[in-house]
Amino acid sequence: MEILIAASIGFLTMAGVYLVLRRHSYPMIVGTAFLSYAVNLFLFAMGRLTLDRPPLVDPAAPGYTDPLPQALVLTAIVISFGMTALIVVLALRGFLETGSDRLDGGPPHEPEAPGADRAGGPA
């Protein structure tokens, strides 16, 4: 199981890093979401992996997993939502303001061929 989780963290990080290095805002946002998954899993894994021992106090329970990383990750998940919402709106506003969703100051999005599943298009 440890190998699977470690590999998952690796895949998520890889996808996240690759996407945040793109030139457009949307892949960058998705990239940060992937990095959030990776980081949350990583933090969670710092408490080590345990099966079937939820941190719910019960006299009959044989033991508990480490609750502290869980508490930290729980708030991290919610905060990453807040952060995602913020950068989504930032990207949205930037796009509406400039007509471009480029992050490297390059020329704006080239108009796409008609028929692409894109909002707008010639009236």
Added chain:
Amino acid sequence: MQLALIALVPLLGALLPPLAMRAGRNVCTVVTAGVTLAALAVLVAAAPAVLRGETVRAGTDWVPQLGLSFRFMLDGLGLFFAGLILGIGLLIIVYARSYLARSEPAGRFFAYLLLFQGAMTGIVISDNVLLLVVFWELTSLSSFLLIGWWSQAPEGRQGARMALIVTGGGGLLLMAGMLLLGQAAGSYELSVILTRGDIVRASPLYIPILLLVLGGAFTKSAQFPFHFWLPHAMAAPTPVSAYLHSATMVKAGVFLLARLWPVLSGTEAWFVVVSTTGLVTMLVGAWIALFKTDLKAILAYSTVSQLGLMTMLLGFGTPEATVACLFHILNHATFKAALFMGAGIVDHETGTRDIRRLGGLVRLMPVTAALSLVAAAAMAGVPLLNGFVSKEMMLAAAYDTHWAGLPWLVPVGATLASLLSVAYAARYGFGVFLGRRRQPAPAAHDPPAAMWAPVAVLVVPVIAIGVAPQLLAGPLVAVAAGSTIAAGSAIPVDLALWHGVNPALLMSVTALVGGVALLAIWAGLDRLRARIGAPDAKALFDRGIDATVAAARATIGALHTESLPRYLAVILATTVAVGTAGFLSGTYAPGTRALLPVGPPSLVAFLALAAASLAVVVVHGRRLLTLVLTGVVGLMVSLAFLKLSAPDLALTQITVEVVTTILMLLALNLLPKRTPLETGRLRRLRDAAIAGAAGLGTAGLAYAVMTRDLATTISDFHIAQAKPGGGGTNVVNVTLVDFRGFDTFGEIIVLCIAALVIVAMLETALRGAAARRLDQLRRSPLAADVHPLVLVVVTRLLLPLALTVGVYIFLRGHNQPGGGFVAGLVVAIALIMQYIASGYGWAADRRRFDAHVLLGAGVLLAGATGLGALLFGRPFLTSAFGHFDLPLVGDVELATAMLFDAGVFLTVVGTVVLSLARIARVEQRVERGTAARSSTAAHNGAARSGAGEA
């Protein structure tokens, strides 16, 4: 603490003049003078002890870890300087009242002046060298404000900037020097450092310390080659020139040299650097002063020259020279301030400061002329005036000094400089007040007494000390010299008018006669000077500044490319490199913790996650598909949490997943639907390499940690205390609302801020360029039915059910998986679905609450719960709980942590609803625009087809 008041009264008193200005200029002047008088009174109260040879100390620790303290000491040297600063300050305030035009904001001017006064007295009474540096920089700042007083004039702005760059930069050198000095001496307290001169001089840091401290002192005291800022500082109003740039601030450098004289002097390096710099400055300043035409420029360069004289004397390193220096500081402050104020009066009355257009003013303004002529004579060193006595002491000290085995060099240089100073003083006196009347200025007359009285007050000591130096100045100079040289013990000082016929007297006479003779051939000299030419310091300085700015621009231009991917690539590549270096330089042994078994479902989930991660890299150009894949990943992560004993995390992750997907869908509705694939194989390869390395690194790191056992952590305590201490069995929830409640409190505030920023960004998106672009966007043809009936019905039916589930999850949260975060998300999803299904308008009309209020209420509730603990004398956020027997429901446990959790719940609902609803509102505009346009298009189409038929 009384001692600190000498500096603090003017500093705090600086607040008063702008207020007092409402009651008029006179009241304002009186208040300002009153502040200075109060500081002076504190000084006088401490003076008797100092004159007895004691050192008065006061203060307290500030940041002891840094060696920074708020300590003051007053000894002879401090008393001497503080007396000068406050005494002359008082005269300047009276003078400035008449000098400033009626329309000028005198309150602000006096505020700056007091700010300077406090900073300057702070320098001279600081016991801590770091505190001294703070005051030092404060004088540079207040000097900047005062030089740029007439900010409408470019000379004022440029002069102020130049002075700030030179003296402020010098202040940085000084700070570095003081830090090293403190290191070498083992203390930052002056009283300790002064006793450890031997240690400092023997330290390997001595030369750096010396050069850095001298850098600070020389820039402040306008020593060659940093002298050029002082003449440009003359753009300041004349009271400022008289006060800061001749009598006090420029002497801060000399003060520092005197203050650290016991520590730093006595070495070959000190002698060579300080006395040579002083001598050169003295000659260069006097030479330039001789040919300037602006009265204030003449006085400025003469000040440079006189400061050079003082520096040179301190550089000699003998007690006699130091006494001469201190005595000359006093004398120079009196006659030079008088001269400056006189020049200000001339400027005020005739409207010009050009010596070529002035002359014969003695008949028009006899009082001013008499006072200025006496002061100028003192500057020239005419007997029976104070300048003569100290200058002769200087010449005597110079006569005894051998420089690099050349016994004649310093005496000749000193005589030559004196000769030049006689010449420029004579030119000043003759050119302005005597001689022929050149400019027809019949209106020029003596100013009101309030303006010349301060000059007169300064001219009195010029004459009195000149006649009876030992009687009037002897004790003060003795105590100042005592604390400079011999750490408190008074040294015998003999200030005499007549020492008999000796070399110094001969040098003095040579200077007087030669100076007058030089003036006779002035015109020829001027031509000579014009032929020699000299580099224009200001042009050089400006070129230096321009080059610095260009270099800064080039650096910024290269680094600041406005390309986020490039920044991120640099950051990530660096992180990967650091991690790799760390891994390669360490050792690795496999962990010993037993691995958990893997079942088929886990394997399938992993494969799905891995496949989705890889796929998203490949197909990220198709944004909707990317979103779907992201959802898959989120789902798999939730499952992983569920499997690995973290039900709370699984619940949170899955609900957040839903909310995030809605958010992204809303945004995608407005953003382009595809990302153009990036060309550049090399770039993609590079990014893939960084990404691959990062993924490999994190995976390896996570694996390495997970295969090792965990030492005992605080978690055991949390588990043990959850029930007895926190009143709940869900340890994660108890941790969130109790053990680490303060963290959670911070988190919900962050959420709140994020929501408010979102509102701010979208609120203004409905205007301007953003709004115009919104109007051009069309609804996607794929969304044929905006509000599908099925969706509308289902969401409305689900709403009460979802709310109930939310409340249930909230209530059980303390003991079972759930809690405020999850409950808040569930409720928010139910509410947001109404917006999506039925439209913003419909939902907004039926909303009975304001999401802003929810946000505020949430944070307030959580905060108030925490504060409630304080009422019971417990720390912030301590929770209390108890069991209550409710009818029908039975035993119910209620904890204050529930209230806190309710705050969390409200904030989460508020954040999500507020941000998503705002995006929905923006979409509504597109929707309406599309509807309006399609009806117009239909109308036009109908018209066209009708025309075709016809």
